[in-house]
Amino acid sequence: MSAEMGVVPRALEESINVSMGTNWSILTNSTGHNASQPAAGDLLADRPSMSMFASMIIVLLMVMTAAYQVLTSIVKMFILTGIASIYLVLFLSTGISSDLDMYSQFYNVISLVGFLIALIIHGRQTEATNRLDFLWKLQATEEKEDMEHLEAYNRKLLANILPVHVAEHFLSSDKNFEDLYHEQCESVCIMFASIPNFSEFYVELEGNNEGVECLRLLNEIIADFDEILGEPQFSYIEKIKSTGSTYMAASGLTKATCDMKDLKHVTAMADYALRIKEQLEYVNQHSFNNFRMRIGINIGPVVAGVIGARKPQYDIWGNAVNVASRMDSTGIVDKIQVTQEMYQILSAKGYPLTCRGSIEVKGKGEMITYFLDGGKTQK
Numbered sequence: 001m002s003a004e005m006g007v008v009p010r011a012l013e014e015s016i017n018v019s020m021g022t023n024w025s026i027l028t029n030s031t032g033h034n035a036s037q038p039a040a041g042d043l044l045a046d047r048p049s050m051s052m053f054a055s056m057i058i059v060l061l062m063v064m065t066a067a068y069q070v071l072t073s074i075v076k077m078f079i080l081t082g083i084a085s086i087y088l089v090l091f092l093s094t095g096i097s098s099d100l101d102m103y104s105q106f107y108n109v110i111s112l113v114g115f116l117i118a119l120i121i122h123g124r125q126t127e128a129t130n131r132l133d134f135l136w137k138l139q140a141t142e143e144k145e146d147m148e149h150l151e152a153y154n155r156k157l158l159a160n161i162l163p164v165h166v167a168e169h170f171l172s173s174d175k176n177f178e179d180l181y182h183e184q185c186e187s188v189c190i191m192f193a194s195i196p197n198f199s200e201f202y203v204e205l206e207g208n209n210e211g212v213e214c215l216r217l218l219n220e221i222i223a224d225f226d227e228i229l230g231e232p233q234f235s236y237i238e239k240i241k242s243t244g245s246t247y248m249a250a251s252g253l254t255k256a257t258c259d260m261k262d263l264k265h266v267t268a269m270a271d272y273a274l275r276i277k278e279q280l281e282y283v284n285q286h287s288f289n290n291f292r293m294r295i296g297i298n299i300g301p302v303v304a305g306v307i308g309a310r311k312p313q314y315d316i317w318g319n320a321v322n323v324a325s326r327m328d329s330t331g332i333v334d335k336i337q338v339t340q341e342m343y344q345i346l347s348a349k350g351y352p353l354t355c356r357g358s359i360e361v362k363g364k365g366e367m368i369t370y371f372l373d374g375g376k377t378q379k
């Protein structure tokens with residue numbers, strides 16, 4: 001029996017070697033039948049692992065290049081094609097592939113080219129996605145900046161319409177203007193300042209553009225009063241509104257501006273009244289007019305709130321406000337009329353005041369009032 005168990009016939013061995021591109025003589029060697037060629041068999045057995053090793057190195061190199069984010073897809077394409085070309089030239093021209101048959105060599109080349117194409121397509125797609133991501137991020141950043149600008153603009157706008165603390169209340173919480181905003185303020189100093197003879201000045205003629213020039217001057221006066229409020233010493237005061245030629249302001253509406261210890265919000269209001277009187281004199285000198293001012297000030301508790309949703313308006317209400325208005329309406333031009341409560345505070349602080357005496361105030365009866373004659377004098 002020439003073909004024993006475990007022995008590969010010579011013809012079969014050769015046919016396997018041809019079809020697989022390998023040498024099976026090492027196997028036959030193990031059976032002891034070809035023991036004369038062990039060294040040649042070992043060498044041949046190493047060959048497939050060498051071509052495999054080379055292929056793996058190239059694939060690894062290509063994957064590393066493809067994964068390198070900094071390179072553009074075009075540069076990657078050139079590098080990958082270069083690597084693949086060098087490998088193919090070496091693979092086909094040197095002995096690396098000699099252990100492989102034609103079919104395996106062809107399969108190896110096709111796999112590499114396919115892999116190369118896949119990497120190039122992947123590189124292009126990744127780059128396109130990254131570019132799109134970048135553009136979206138840029139757009140999102142621009143939109144965020146626009147929104148921040150818009151929010152800042154809205155804040156500024158709202159802060160011009162409402163006092164800062166009220167504007168912050170609406171902006172910081174989820175409140176809307178439908179909800180009533182109100183607060184109780186215990187010690188608020190209220191001032192009404194009017195220019196009674198403005199109505200004499202206001203005439204609608206062709207020469208003054210149907211009264212527009214008169215309004216222009218009134219606007220300048222009110223704007224001057226607003227600007228004075230911007231001075232640091234008057235930070236206790238909040239403008240409430242101006243109706244016609246009457247300017248209304250109040251101080252001590254917030255915890256920060258209500259100084260119960262030194263009553264600075266009261267003295268600030270007295271100083272402000274004196275200051276706007278001076279300002280009107282300055283306007284008179286420069287516009288050759290003779291506007292006269294009448295001012296009334298009172299102190300007391302008020303309710304502050306925002307009325308209206310579409311055009312919200314901050315205002316204050318209470319008996320103290322009514323009395324302050326009466327101090328103006330029952331006052332005398334060029335004088336600052338104050339109530340007894342104001343007198344007690346201001347005289348204690350060193351302000352010169354003169355008692356006017358008792359006057360009849362509508363709805364309040366007889367009231368003793370005072371005139372504020374000037375600024376604080378050093379005691």
Ligand SMILES: Nc1ncnc2c1ncn2[C@@H]1O[C@H](COP(=O)(O)OP(=O)(O)OP(=O)(O)O)[C@@H](O)[C@H]1O
Nearest residue numbers: 243248315316317318321322323324325326362363
């Ligand atoms: N928030 C306010 N803004 C402007 N003016 C006010 C405010 N609150 C009260 N007043 C004015 O105070 C004045 C006194 O108000 P009060 O309610 O005592 O009297 P009245 O009889 O209603 O007013 P009037 O004498 O004008 O008829 C009124 O002229 C009113 O216009």
